[in-house]
Amino acid sequence: MNKSVDIQDLGLKDYKETWDYQERLFKEIIDIKIRNRREELSLKTPNYFLFVEHPHVYTLGKSGDFDNLLIDENKxxxxxxxxxxxxxxxxxxxxxxxxxxxxxxLDLENFFTDIHKYLRFLEEMVILTLAEYGLKAERSKGETGVWLDVGTPFARKICAMGVRASRWVTMHGFALNVNANLGYFDHMIPCGIKGKAVTSLNVELGKTEVSMEEVKEKLLKHFSALFEAKVKRETLAKS
Incomplete structure (x- = not known):
């Protein structure tokens, strides 16, 4: 098993370009696995973890309802x-x-073959990171992602999640609001869940801005511990 994970920070990058790049890396891993099975080889499969910021974009999952986008093309x-x-x-x-x-x-066969556990670990990575800022974040039953004040009238989501997996290879992931413009969430029903608010780390801390690089380092620390991964931090540079 290869527990080494190549960390790449793509900076501010167009969503479609990043999606295409994800697909290339995803296919690279799948192709190695297929070749291993067909030719009875044991070639190692790589693992990647991409950090990125996107220009303003709305994305709809394959089971999503288009009506949850509340604006038209002109808007x-x-x-x-x-x-x-x-x-x-x-x-x-x-x-x-x-x-x-x-x-x-990731090729989860390098770690564990359990999609439910994978999602819970991603959530836990964010929960532990937010705890370092003094926030009690948690899961909300039946709803993916990370929330604050669950079970109260003030419940609000701070991190969304959505993944795809095939042959135990993952793609897509999570979106953590750090210094986000929350006004953009008014144009949709977040994750299709009505009546739930959205928040950002800087808002919760009462700060104008929180260091994105600091948050990334905390996320990586907890990711490494949870997944028992060997993170190759030397590639943590904008490309």
Whole structure:
């Protein structure tokens, strides 16, 4: 098993370009696995973890409801946002500047073969990171992602999640609001869940801005511990 994970920080990058890049890495791993099976080889499969910020974009998962996007094409253009229907699970979500988006592209056979455990570990990574900022984040029963004040009238989501997996290889991932412009969430029903608010780390801390790099390092620390991964931090540089 190869527990080494190549960390790449893509900086601010177009959603479609990043999606295409994910697909290339995803296919690379799948192709190695197919070759291993067909030719009875034991070639190691690589693992990747991409960090990225996207320009304003709304994405809809394969089981999502288009009606959860509350604006039309004209309004999208007006607010300088794009829209894509994509192949992950989950409903609608928003990505934009000030949000840390993470795309782990892992061969889970290098770690464990359990998608439920994989999602719970991603959530736990975020929960532990937020705890370092004094926030009690938690899961909300029946709803993916990470929330604050669950079970109260003030419940609010701080991190969305949606993944795809095939042959135990993952793609897509999580979006953690750090310094996000929350006004963009008003144009949709977040993850298709009505009546739930959305928040950002800087808002919760009462700060104008929180260091994105600091949050990334904390996320990686907890990711490494949970997955028992060997993180190759030397590639943590914008490309």
């Amino acid at each position: 999208l253009a007006e607010i300088d946002a794009t829209f894509y229907k994509i192949n992950r699970g989950g409903d609608i979500t928003y990505h934009g500047p000030g949000q840390i988006v993470g795309y782990p592209i």
